[in-house]
Structures are given as C-alpha cells and as structure tokens.
Amino acid sequence: MVDGTPSSSVFTTCRFDETGKVLALNQHFNRLKEAAKQIRCPPPNIKMISSILSKSMNDYGKKEGLARLVWSSEGQASCEIRPLDHPNYPLVAVTHPAPQWPRRFRGIKHGNWKPYLEARELAEENGADISLLVDNHAIVDADRATPLILDENGWAYSPSPEQGAVKSITLSLVSEHLESNGIPLRTAYLTEEMIRRCRELVVVGTGIGVLPVGEIDGVDIQLGTCLIELISEALKSAWLES
Template structure:
C-alpha cells in the first residue's frame, strides 16, 4: 500500500514518523475519514472545511492548503489503483508534529500530515446497540472535533462486543443520548425524525448535516433535541450515520427490538440519489 506523508507518496513500509510526534505521544492531532465512490471523494469540500475549522480552533497550522490536501487524496487513490474502486475510504491525519517532552506546545511546530486509503466492502445492513459505560463530555472541545484521542470510543465499542452487540450507544455526562462509537444516531418518533442536539457532546457529522438538510425537502420533520434514555422505548425506529456507512438501520437497543421504519428506507433512497448526483458532478 502506498501512503502520502508530508508531500511525498511512498510505500507504507518505507514511511517514517518521528518518535517524538505529538500525535503518537499525546493524541495531539485531527483526522477526517471520507468515502470515495469510483475515485470520487464524497463531500470532500465539507470534510476539508471541517478539518480547516478544527485546526484553526486548536491552533494547529496545516502544512498544506485544503485544496492541496484534497488533491493529494485523489492522487493517492490513483497511486493505489483505487480510482475506479466501487467503494474506498480515505483518511487524512494531521498532528502538531514532533516536540519536546511535556504538554507545552512547540515554539515552532512542524506538523505531520498523513493520508491513507483502502478498498471497502459494503456497509452492514443493520446494527444492534447497547448502552456503554464511557460518557461523552459536552464541555470538552474535542467532543465536537475529529480529534485523535478515541480511547473512550474504543472501550465503548469493545464493551458492546463483549455484551453481544454490534456497537455502543453512548450517553453524555448529563445522561442524555449522544451517539454510537463512531456514528451519529437518529430516531423516529410520531412520524418525526429526532437526533441528539449539538450540545450533547456529539461530533456534528457530515452525513448528519446532509440529512438535516435533505429530510425537510422530502417532507420529513426533523428536530435536534436532548434525548433522555427513557424515551428510547417510545421510538418507532432508529438508524445511525457516518461518512463511510451512510444510513444503517438499528434493529436492537439494550435487548429491545427496534422495528423497521418505512421512512428510513425512503430517506436512505433519497440520500443515495444525493450521492449519485455528487458523483455525476465530478
């Protein structure tokens, strides 16, 4: 596999990242994961804008322009023979680079920027969830960013696996429903689409944003709310979203079966049309 590292494409086995890199030592960095269909990276501009905004927020100077990073992603797909793959993932990782020991920021940061890609299979047809122990912290700036520290998510996912579920359902520190381990979540309630609000410690996902804009266009009312776990028993359907999976129905939460909702299929079909249009615009 070939990777793109600091402006150079090379074999992954030949790449070298400084052992003092703060991304490795402290999780001091950001990332974006994108879906490519037949070499076309979906919502690339939105991902790049989110990366740029996050980097500015945490004071991490990007070593390349957003346009250069986007072009590098396309070049890497081509170099790996994935420019015509039905589905591929592209990940951009940027760290603050090497630095001295301790937490203080380096006086003159030299960020590391890594891009990788891989062919993907089809997303799962359905998922089961179980409420996990780790909580999302709405007060943490990193909860709203694609930041490198993902230990809580990793532990939540493993806890779900040990309990026989496909993924975790995470609450925030106020006890409200937040998200899955690496996905946003939506529920159907009385014909309305409900999703946790941005103040529940969620990452505002790119697919989530697309659905919030798309749903009203096809006659679906949608609301961002604080959702207490007690409401889960009243929901008539659920699904999770992220850039790689799209929309995946949730069929079970904490041992309770969640019925299939006809509107999920309708919304998923509308989203697929949106992706098809994005591909045609290439």
C-alpha cells in the same frame, strides 16, 4: 494518531468509490479547517492533503473505500485507507458511557480517538455491531456514526455537538431532503423515553451510510423504513453532485 492528546491532531474520514470520486470532499476539507481552528492547530494545507489523498487512492486501486485524513498540530498530513465495513442489519447495539471532553474538543474528530475505538471493540466483544454512547441516561453519539430517531409525531431528532455528538457531515447532506419531505429535523438528547416511543432509529455516517438499529442492550426497537428510504435517496443525490 488515535491515542495522543486531543490537541495533537484533527481528522476526517471520507468515502470514495471505485472511480475515485469522493463524497462531499469539500465538506471534509471544511471540517478539517474548522476543527484545526477550534483546537488551535495551524490551518490545514489543503493542497498537500489533496495530493496525499490522490496518491493513497491510486495506490489502493480501483475499489471503494474509506480514507482517514489527518492534520497534526505540527503541520503534517497523513492518509490511511481502509475497506468499507458491511455489517449485518438491523444493527444490534449496546450502550457505553460517552467520553467527556472540554468544550473546545467537542463536536470534532481529534487526536485522542481511543475511547471511540474501545467502545466499538466492546460492542464486538459482546456480539453487537455498534456502541451507542450515553451521558446522563441519554444517547448522545455512537462509536462511528450519528444516531437519529423518527418520533411518534413525525419529527426527527439527533444529538448536537453541544450534547456530545460529533458534527455529522452525512446528516448535513440529508437534512434538507428530510425537511422537504415533511420531516422537521431538530437536536435533542435521545432519552430512554424517546427511544421507547420512536417509530424508527437509524445511525448515519460516512462509512455506513444509513442503517437501522433493531436492538439496544437486548431490548427490541421498532423498525421502520421512512428514514432509511429518504436518507438513501439524499445520499444518492449527494454522490451525483460530488
């Protein structure tokens, strides 16, 4: 369900490879548990969800893809499989107003996901690849990923759930590797001035991994390789550990 009320369900989207290995599956289960508690859904039945996921991947065949795992407020589980996107990059982005939610629906994937799908459709209609979601002149999220910049002083910044972002599993998988390579990771509203001065802007997410953003609303953004390389290394390690 994508156009219900926010409290009608929670979901997470995980990625699997052609062998059936799922990246960071326990983190996705934890996301469902935490989100269900946050919006007062019944605790997810992880055994049921695991069984549905396994059957869905088996029916899909030996190829990589994305699995959208949904847990409803009525205690029902479902799984929707879809192929991976392979957009051209660097990505062309447009900005779009961020949806506004009460506190208990912030930072999670919930039952009213229509605003994010509409933001993505708007980007595609305008010949772009992704919508960056804006609140009070600052980027706070993206339609299906988390924006991350490397600033001129070598610090990395991404918006927090309190600022409007969905809590990112991908970011949690790579943050330690960034820190150990001398790039402190902090949260912040990504203001126009920060974007203008940044050395690199990327988006990270389960479906896209890490991709550079090279243009926003027709304005070129500086391209770099530091975040791309380090995050790619961290995700490769995360796959090996899954």
